Amino acid sequence: MTKPGDGGPRPRGMWWREGAITAVAFALCLLGGALAVDDKSLTPPPVAAYLIAVVCCAVLPARHRTPLAAMAATTACGMLVAPLDLLLSPPIVAPAVIVAYSLAVRTERRAAGAALLTSAALLVASNLVVTFGTLSWQDASRIATVAAFPLVAGILGHSTQNRRAYLAAMEERARRAEETRESEARRSVAEERLRIARELHDLVAHQITLANAQATVAAHLFDTRPEQTRTSLKELVETTADALDELRATVGLLRQTGDAAAPAEPAPGLSRLPTLLESFRRAGLEVAVHQDGTSRPLPPGLDLTAYRIVQEALTNVTKHAGTGSARVRFTWNHDRVTITVTDDGRGARTSPTGAPDRPPGYGLIGMRERATAVGGHLTAGRRPEGGFLVSTELPLPPAKDTTRRAGGTVAVEGRTATAEAGDAP
Numbered sequence: 001m002t003k004p005g006d007g008g009p010r011p012r013g014m015w016w017r018e019g020a021i022t023a024v025a026f027a028l029c030l031l032g033g034a035l036a037v038d039d040k041s042l043t044p045p046p047v048a049a050y051l052i053a054v055v056c057c058a059v060l061p062a063r064h065r066t067p068l069a070a071m072a073a074t075t076a077c078g079m080l081v082a083p084l085d086l087l088l089s090p091p092i093v094a095p096a097v098i099v100a101y102s103l104a105v106r107t108e109r110r111a112a113g114a115a116l117l118t119s120a121a122l123l124v125a126s127n128l129v130v131t132f133g134t135l136s137w138q139d140a141s142r143i144a145t146v147a148a149f150p151l152v153a154g155i156l157g158h159s160t161q162n163r164r165a166y167l168a169a170m171e172e173r174a175r176r177a178e179e180t181r182e183s184e185a186r187r188s189v190a191e192e193r194l195r196i197a198r199e200l201h202d203l204v205a206h207q208i209t210l211a212n213a214q215a216t217v218a219a220h221l222f223d224t225r226p227e228q229t230r231t232s233l234k235e236l237v238e239t240t241a242d243a244l245d246e247l248r249a250t251v252g253l254l255r256q257t258g259d260a261a262a263p264a265e266p267a268p269g270l271s272r273l274p275t276l277l278e279s280f281r282r283a284g285l286e287v288a289v290h291q292d293g294t295s296r297p298l299p300p301g302l303d304l305t306a307y308r309i310v311q312e313a314l315t316n317v318t319k320h321a322g323t324g325s326a327r328v329r330f331t332w333n334h335d336r337v338t339i340t341v342t343d344d345g346r347g348a349r350t351s352p353t354g355a356p357d358r359p360p361g362y363g364l365i366g367m368r369e370r371a372t373a374v375g376g377h378l379t380a381g382r383r384p385e386g387g388f389l390v391s392t393e394l395p396l397p398p399a400k401d402t403t404r405r406a407g408g409t410v411a412v413e414g415r416t417a418t419a420e421a422g423d424a425p
Contacts, residue, residue, distance in 0.1 A: 022057050025095045029053030032092025048084040049092075052077045056095035067103040068115060074099050075119040078146075079126035088127045089142060090149050096123075100150035104157025105164075116154040120147040194369070211240050235282040269303035276311055285318050286325045293332030302394055305370045306339060309378070312363050313341035313390040321345025321388060336376075336393050344387040367392070 033049020045053075056077045063070040074096035081088045090097075096119065104112045124147050222229050268276075277287045298306060310328060317326045323345030331338040364380050367390070371378040376394040383389050 018061055022060050025098055026053050026057045028091040028094035029056060032089045033086050035087045035089050048086055060095055063099045063102040067106050070099045071103050071115055071119060075122055078123045082127045088146055090146055093146055097149045097153045100153040101157040104154040105161050109158060112154060116150055120150055123147055267304045268307050270307055280314055283318055284324055287328060289328045291330045295332050302374050305374050308370055309367050309392055312367050316363050317343045336395050338393050341390045342387060
């Protein structure tokens with residue numbers, strides 16, 4: 001549907017309305033032409049009244065496309081009323097009033113106001129020139145009424161314009177708000193999917209990698225060392241059971257439709273590091289941990305990030321390094337903690353049984369995303385002296401009085417690693 005005033009085709013209902021408005025304006029013009037001063041009865045309209053009514057009503061449909069031209073035409077017809085010996089009354093200027101309303105609706109306020117004031121002044125001036133010297137109080141009130149009618153119509157048209165602009169602004173605001181909500185919803189869904197993908201990747205990659213390593217060891221030693229094979233199979237059962245429990249818990253959270261009634265299990269953090277390292281020991285990877293500086297408790301989000309980065313880095317060592325040892329170093333400063341995971345492996349891409357390993361996945365990408373999400377950064381690459389290095393710097397909150405010195409011992413894989421500031425990574 002095209003809007004009025006755009007010059008395009010008009011709907012059927014609009015033509016009926018235009019016809020009714022034109023007919024009413026034509027009738028009022030003829031009524032005004034039939035009026036006369038001091039006459040007690042109506043007389044048939046003269047030919048001049050018909051002429052003015054036809055010309056004024058003929059330009060009415062043009063008020064939508066060219067309101068200024070229509071206003072000029074109706075004003076000119078109104079100026080001819082007095083010279084043609086007709087009475088200048090409100091009915092005879094009905095077309096000018098209709099055009100004044102349309103002009104105020106479709107034209108900028110200042111331009112419309114100037115045009116309406118000019119039209120009213122011309123109507124008054126044309127009548128005063130003819131009646132100069134014989135003007136009565138009755139004529140003055142009639143002329144003032146005629147001049148006021150287009151101005152009042154202009155005020156009503158301006159109010160309509162303001163209301164339409166307000167409704168259009170509200171519709172535009174609602175549309176933009178809807179687009180913003182949809183965009184925000186899509187962004188939230190994408191972020192949530194990325195978060196779930198990282199969690200599932202860390203969980204599955206760690207547990208399945210350990211299970212694969214234990215199963216490989218059991219298959220490799222099945223004929224020569226039955227007792228060690230039995231131990232590996234037992235550890236494999238424990239690993240897969242842990243994996244099933246964690247997957248069940250994660251999927252349970254995803255299936256929840258509302259807030260949990262009871263608090264969920266706390267997210268893993270560095271406090272569970274000994275348990276994590278024990279799981280790698282069962283898979284055949286010995287990990288030494290060193291701490292430099294003063295350690296302190298981390299916020300939950302930062303604690304989870306540090307834990308997941310260590311977990312994924314050691315998982316990559318188990319999958320790709322082709323070595324049985326790795327080192328983890330925590331360097332604590334007043335505003336950041338640096339976590340470094342290194343190994344001396346050759347980066348072999350084959351398993352102990354000779355089967356080719358899978359291509360690299362999203363481990364490094366996930367670690368970088370986690371570090372960036374908490375305001376840190378991560379670097380990874382081969383070391384010049386051999387092996388691979390993963391290093392991340394994570395920002396720390398201001399230190400509190402609950403800090404503790406990291407000069408004690410940390411239990412790692414059934415042995416003790418002493419934290420010394422001078423240990424090589």
